[in-house]
Amino acid sequence: MWAFINKLRSPKWFYAISAKLQPWFWAAAVLLLLLGSVWGLVFAPADYQQGNSFRIIYVHVPAAFLAQSIFVSMAISGLVFMVWKIKVADMAATVMAPLGAAMTFVALFSGAVWGVPTWGTWWMWDARLTSMLILLFLYLGVIALRGAFSSRDSGSRAASVLAMVGVINIPIIKYSVDWWYTLHQPASFTITGRSAMPMEMWAPLLIMVLGFYCFFIALTLMRTRSEILRRETNKRWVQELVEEVR
Template sequence: MWTFIHKLGSPKWSYQLCGRLQPCFWVAAVLLLAVGSVWSLIFSPPDYQMGDSYRIIDVHVPAAILAQSVFVTMAVASVVFLVWRIKVADMAARVIAPFGAAMTFLGLFSGALWGIPTWGTWWTWDARLTSMLIQLFIYIGVIALRSAFSSTEQGAKAAAVLTLVGVVNIPIIKYSVVWWNTLHQPATFTLGDRPAMAASMWMPLLLMVLGFYCFFIALTLYRLRSEILKRESRTRWVQELVK
């Protein structure tokens, strides 16, 4: 395990590993998203209360889950960078931040579309919605702060610190529906409880969640390879690679 972690600190080895894993996750993402979308839109029955509008959750739920998961991943990468000075960890944190911001925005936007027929309004200052909006601002702040420094290392350190401060908002998002009286429904999936929805509804949703994760990993591997080449452009192995 420690040998593997040590190898991840090598930009060259990480670049090669990303190249080997990337096609597998692209194929998995396409298959899962295709099957999940067709199952949800065509074969899954409408909800007895919300009708066809409930199908928005097949995008909303994966986006909301990824929005939080990506930020936790950024926080872990930030700790690795600050403690062990592994620059590949900072590269990973940099390339996944825009994706996390996009998922947060998609979660808010799809939630607004779902709220119109369900709540009668596209927005309310609900605890879950407000904490997700704050999360979007934190994402934007991390991205902007990194670009505010002329030194890459200083920007990386500042972004890492802000990420670790911002990760406090993640449990607030997760438990907001428990701690406060909110309009937002509880979690759709929990590890200890059986889904309240019929299998014909939650199974395509699960495929969509897995497909979103595979898409995130594939895109991260692709962008990380580009970031490694950019930062290591003066090294011998990159110069030999691009010849």
């Protein structure tokens, strides 16, 4: 564990190892998303109550899962940056925020579209909907804080603190259906318990979730590599790399 943390102190090492990992995650993401979308949108049976409108679950649920996971990842990266002063952790947190905000918006929008045939309305101040909207504002706050300071380190510390404090919203999102009356039903699919969904419906959903996570990892690796080059542009190894490309 400590050896890995010490290696993370080197942007050069992360740049090199991410180059090897990135193609595998891109390939996995493409294959999983293609398989999951075709299976879920074409071959999965229609829901006995919602009909074909339920198929938006194959976008809505993975986006919602990923939106929450990215914020937790940002909070952990912020903690690593604040405690061990590891620059790569802050670079990763920087590139994660826009994707997290995008996934939160996708989850909210797809949920609103799904709500029309299911609830008869685009929006209700439902506990889970409201907490997801707060998550979107937290993402926008983190992004805004990074650009609100003349010093990059000051912006990074402020964004890290907000991410670490704002992570309390994640369990609120998860348990909102248990703590308050909400239009959202409890989870139909769990890894540890028996699923209320037939295998023909939850299997493509699981594949889509895995595909979304592979996409997140691949994109984070790619954008972190770009961030490393941008921040380390004056370092000798970056200049040598640029010369090799030329």
